[in-house]
Amino acid sequence: MPEFTTSLIPTTGKNVAIVVPDDIVYGFGRGKRVPVTVQVDGEYTFRNSIASMGGQFLIGFNAQTRAETKKDAGDEITVKVELDEEPRTVEIPEPLAVLLSAEPVLLEAWNNLSYSKQRGHVDPINAARGEDTRARRVEKVIRTLRSQ
Template identity: 45%
Template sequence: MKFTTEMLQTGNNTGIPVPEEVVEGLGGGRRAAVTVVVNGYTYRSTLASMGGRVLIPFSADRREETGIGGGDPIEVELTLDTAPRTVEPPADLAAALAAAPGAAEAFRALSPSRQKAYVTSVEGAKAQATRERRIAKAVTELTAG
C-alpha cells in the first residue's frame, strides 16, 4: 500500500500518520507488524494507535539517518511483515543469560521490542564496565520473575 503524507512531529516524537483506508487495505489490524519504506529508507515497525489516529513510529535515530523531520513530505509504502521477529543478543549478554538459570528462557519469552531494549542498552554502553553492569542488571531483572 503506497501513500503520500507529511511526517508528524509532536514535541520530540515523530511518526508517520497512516490513513484508515491503508490500515484496512493491509488487512492486519491497527497493531499490524509492517515493513515500511519511507523516501527509499526501509525498516520494520508496528502500527500504533495514538490520539485517535494510526501512526508508525519514526525514531530520532531514523530522523538522523534519513534527514527527514517533522512536516517533511514523505512517500510511504507499507507491506504486512509476517517474518518472525527475532533479536539476537550480543555474545557477552547471551553467555550471561545462559549461565543464569532461567534467564535465557525469560529473555526468549519477552516481546521482540523488550528483547531489543535489553540489547540496545548493552550495546549502547561506551565503557566496558558500564556494559558489564548493564548485563548484570538484565540478568537480575530476568531472573527476578
C-alpha cells in the same frame, strides 16, 4: 504495497511519527498493531509496527531513521508499507548471552519476552561506549529477568 504521502508529525518529546491512513491499516486485516516494512521516498527501508496511539495509527520514526533520511517533523514524505511476516529476532550481545545460557530459567524468561521488550534491553547494551557501562546494563537486564 500501499503508498501514501504525508507529513511527519511531532509526538512526545523529540519523537516523530508517520500517520497511517485507517483504510491502509484495516486493509491488512491484522487488527490495530501491524508489523510492517516501511519504505520512505523510495530510498530508505526499515521495519516497525503500526500502532494505535491517541486515536491515530502511527509508525515511529526514530532518531536513526531521521538521520538516515534527513527528514524530521513537518517534512513531507512518500511512504510504502508492506506486511512484515518475517520473524523478528534480536541478536543477543555476547556478555548477556553467556549469562543467559548459564541459567536456563533466565533464558526461558528472556525467550518469553516480546521482540520489542528484548530490543528494549539489547539496544542500550549495544549503545554503551565503555565496558563498565555495558556490564552495568547487562546486570540490569539479569536483575529484571530474575524479578519476573
